[in-house]
Amino acid sequence: MELPQRVSIIEVGPRDGLQNEKQLVPAQEKIKFIKKLKASGIQEMELTSFVSPKWVPQMSDAEQIIEHCLDDSTRNLVLVPNEKGVSRLLSSACKNAAFFVGVSNTFNQKNINKSTRDSMEELAPLIKDLKRNGFFVRACLSTAFYCPYEGKVDEQEVLALSEEFAALGVDELSVADTIGLANPQEVFELFSLLKHHLPSTLLIAAHFHDTRGMALANIFSALQAGIDRFDTSAGGLGGCPFAPGATGNVATEDAVFMLNRMGISTGIQLEPLLEAVEFIAPFVSRGLQSRQFLLSKTGKGALG
């Protein structure tokens, strides 16, 4: 069994994780959280989002977060949903953009009131423009496995959309199992297909939700398909709106624990990472459920 020897973690807690959090987290606490995450060795991170403050008040401090958290040793990504977001990005010092589109047309429609096709037409010139200006661009494909409305998503559609993004010159794809329903075999198949057909220079990250407890199995499966980049969220922050009560993003500390145990280097230290999780826990409304966080409470810890 051949697995990558090194894996990159893209921490999405400060953006994807906190975005759905109803309780407003003060900007200075987010900044402390982000700095603690970086201190644990995290080198790539979704920092915040240039979405409308009216729709997502939690992200209304985006400029402030960027001002205090940019640094040379981390790839700091900011989500830009549209032209307005891009113009805010261009006014900031951040040079890394993340775009989102749902592979499932119905999901995209319900999520941002546009068809997938219309989204692509809006995003294409923005992406090309950012690329011309030397930006790092990440494209996030949500509902790449299942859509809560349409069911199973055709992997050829995922490939076609991925190729479209590749042609636009994006640097990275993040391919997401948004509702946490993909099984490890489907994960192996889709990522094998993408690795086979997409340019080897294109970075491919896998984004799993742990709604049905399969996230670590899916990471293990994706590793076997040659994937060496994973989106994860400290503390498992971020809910899946389709399954209240269930956990959302796979927890960074659980993924890092498993990877470290397999001798796969992540560059991340578990102890300071758990300190970051401990720090943010009081600011989120639901109790954090990651295994490493719960174990750290028992004093029995990692056992090695």
Added chain:
Amino acid sequence: MELPQRVSIIEVGPRDGLQNEKQLVPAQEKIKFIKKLKASGIQEMELTSFVSPKWVPQMSDAEQIIEHCLDDSTRNLVLVPNEKGVSRLLSSACKNAAFFVGVSNTFNQKNINKSTRDSMEELAPLIKDLKRNGFFVRACLSTAFYCPYEGKVDEQEVLALSEEFAALGVDELSVADTIGLANPQEVFELFSLLKHHLPSTLLIAAHFHDTRGMALANIFSALQAGIDRFDTSAGGLGGCPFAPGATGNVATEDAVFMLNRMGISTGIQLEPLLEAVEFIAPFVSRGLQSRQFLLSKTGKGALG
């Protein structure tokens, strides 16, 4: 990626799951629970245990459970720790025995106050005798990956002990990651080794704890090593005494969900299985944490 097309689930909830439960569950409720589990399609089960009622009051109703729960369509296993247990088994109508031994000597010593070697010397004649009398015998190897006292367990020791059991004529081995610390790569390696060296007629089951969230990843990995038998516990019943607050055995419903989704037949229906979990939930002191159980509470269910 080649995986078995069919998998056998050995349900351990009524024995391994309830055994550590402080609150006594009345025998008639256990019987209802067991019948509900069987109604979901479960065909192999650890029913109860002939341990000393003084040490484990929860299992003092073993004879009663057996009297009401034996049937021809299920392999009903009863744990027998020693000669006393075997003599109780011989007085019952049950023809399937399970023995336990820790691969780690320190663990075995702390657990039952005997060295692993002394345990084997005690069990060998009992096993041979039961085999002569047509019994089905299962040998459970605990701490087959890690010991809470000794750390990493040498896989050659696991193989040697397995070969010893094979020579005694046991029908099945259950190889356990007792403290839930094994990673998927170690799982693949140990089970590949065992499959390679042990007689192909010997059944091999994998027994995982979800303490660190790796149980489904480990099942997926063991499948790749050719393992097609898994011990699981309805509701994730059963704690790991070394990690209070963390979950214990992998939940049957979470394993069945993943296997079913991969098109691997288990013969078990999720809905009646969740009814059995729902039934036992009020009798256990800690809240059940399986993903399928939590999802069933949200009404969002399995989504397919």
